[in-house]
Amino acid sequence: MSDQYYTGDSASGVRARGSSRADFITRTYSHLFGAVTAFTLLELYYFKSGLAETMASAMLGTSWLLVLGAFMVTSWVASRAAHTSESVGVQYAALGGFVLAESIIFVPLLFIANTVAPGAIQSAATVTLVGFAGLTAVAFSVRTDFSFLGAFLRWGGIVAILMIVGSVMFGFHMGTWFSVGMIGFAGTAILYDTSNVIHHFPEDRHVGAALELFASVALMFWYVLSFFLNSRD
Numbered sequence: 612m613s614d615q616y617y618t619g620d621s622a623s624g625v626r627a628r629g630s631s632r633a634d635f636i637t638r639t640y641s642h643l644f645g646a647v648t649a650f651t652l653l654e655l656y657y658f659k660s661g662l663a664e665t666m667a668s669a670m671l672g673t674s675w676l677l678v679l680g681a682f683m684v685t686s687w688v689a690s691r692a693a694h695t696s697e698s699v700g701v702q703y704a705a706l707g708g709f710v711l712a713e714s715i716i717f718v719p720l721l722f723i724a725n726t727v728a729p730g731a732i733q734s735a736a737t738v739t740l741v742g743f744a745g746l747t748a749v750a751f752s753v754r755t756d757f758s759f760l761g762a763f764l765r766w767g768g769i770v771a772i773l774m775i776v777g778s779v780m781f782g783f784h785m786g787t788w789f790s791v792g793m794i795g796f797a798g799t800a801i802l803y804d805t806s807n808v809i810h811h812f813p814e815d816r817h818v819g820a821a822l823e824l825f826a827s828v829a830l831m832f833w834y835v836l837s838f839f840l841n842s843r844d
């Protein structure tokens with residue numbers, strides 16, 4: 612009899628934890644949707660107001676390493692704050708700051724795409740959305756813990772940064788195959804982040820989880836759009 616009651620308690624606890632996790636996942640994806648919407652509205656404002664051309668000219672006229680370095684520092688600070696701060700306000704500020712930084716860094720690429728390849732932005736957004744939805748469906752359906760991908764992403768990220776720095780310093784063009792590789796890298800990051808949302812993220816860190824997912828989605832969008840531009844050369 613006591614064993615039966617114990618089993619009942621355990622099942623009740625599992626259901627409670629499952630409900631709590633489901634609430635966390637819902638909050639995470641709601642914030643991800645909000646981040647993507649904010650990013651889109653910022654880009655529309657830059658282009659509708661005429662700021663995009665000024666911003667693109669200024670950024671393309673300076674060292675891309677400086678821009679990349681500033682972006683990496685901003686990304687690290689925002690991610691750190693969203694993951695470690697107990698203040699909800701600080702977590703939201705980190706997410707907002709990261710979205711703003713991404714919207715700025717994207718301006719030159721979007722400006723070029725809008726000028727030389729009309730329709731490429733919409734096509735890249737569609738491919739990114741489909742890719743994200745497919746990878747998310749895989750992660751939720753198989754329920755496999757993909758945390759083992761973390762080591763690959765760390766090393767792959769270092770290699771990618773070294774190649775980007777080398778291309779800027781020595782003037783070589785990495786071309787279409789690099790974009791293809793980075794699309795695969797971004798897809799792996801989405802799978803890894805989604806798995807962490809399902810299995811590992813603390814349930815009071817939905818803002819940090821949304822930030823990580825947004826960063827991976829933005830990375831995929833960047834290289835899908837780059838692929839479309841490179842394929843038109």
